[in-house]
Amino acid sequence: SQTIHQWPATLVQPVGSPLSLECTVEGTSNPNLYWYRQAAGRGLQLLFYSVGIGQISSEVPQNLSASRPQDRQFILSSKKLLLSDSGFYLCAWSKGGGRTDTQYFGPGTRLTVL
Amino acid sequence: KNQVEQSPQSLIILEGKNCTLQCNYTVSPFSNLRWYKQDTGRGPVSLTIMTFSENTKSNGRYTATLDADTKQSSLHITASQLSDSASYICVVTTGFQKLVFGTGTRLLVSP
Numbered sequence: 001s002q003t004i005h006q007w008p009a010t011l012v013q014p015v016g017s018p019l020s021l022e023c024t025v026e027g028t029s030n031p032n033l034y035w036y037r038q039a040a041g042r043g044l045q046l047l048f049y050s051v052g053i054g055q056i057s058s059e060v061p062q063n064l065s066a067s068r069p070q071d072r073q074f075i076l077s078s079k080k081l082l083l084s085d086s087g088f089y090l091c092a093w094s095k096g097g098g099r100t101d102t103q104y105f106g107p108g109t110r111l112t113v114l
Numbered sequence: 115k116n117q118v119e120q121s122p123q124s125l126i127i128l129e130g131k132n133c134t135l136q137c138n139y140t141v142s143p144f145s146n147l148r149w150y151k152q153d154t155g156r157g158p159v160s161l162t163i164m165t166f167s168e169n170t171k172s173n174g175r176y177t178a179t180l181d182a183d184t185k186q187s188s189l190h191i192t193a194s195q196l197s198d199s200a201s202y203i204c205v206v207t208t209g210f211q212k213l214v215f216g217t218g219t220r221l222l223v224s225p
Contacts, residue, residue, distance in 0.1 A: 041217070042217060043118075043203070043215035043217040043218065044158075044203070044205075044213075044215040045215070046213060088155075090157050090158075092157070102148070102160045102163060103160075103213075104160070105157030105158050105159070106157050107156055107157055108155065108156065108157050110155070
């Protein structure tokens, strides 16, 4: 069976500090991978998606970046965090590009920028 | 502009009662509609998915309906349980894996 891991589970960082969130998927190969942010009282916002190693598409311009160094590893980074970066970050995977493919979400990382 | 609106924002019901959550969308072209359940502090979990030709889909005590003409969907929960307390998110897909998320309905089932 497939599982998706995210860490850390919670993170408190000062403004201007760097960020690195990691997501890994087990039990499948060549998945589509996604990073979402969920701000308090807001819907999920797609930040990045990747259909393969080194292939990253950005949905929203911001001070965040994503990388996919391995097939089942997806990393979300920032060089300098802003207060507005606080939120619940979710990684997700899907099997492919079919219109009915379901996305499976990880447990999330709660980021607080102070 | 592609939008998904959900109502009510929050809902409190007694354990054992039924409830219905609403989702209206203005997404074009439409591909499919999903309902997700998100427990507090956890990632969303898929409940149902419906394409254009499907009017209803059930998953245990959860039944989703879709009216593609009026661009409305509903999620009906039967005989609610305390574990149903969560946020329920309506998600519409347009194009290749382009998802439009609703802000969710927060449901609290009270004993």
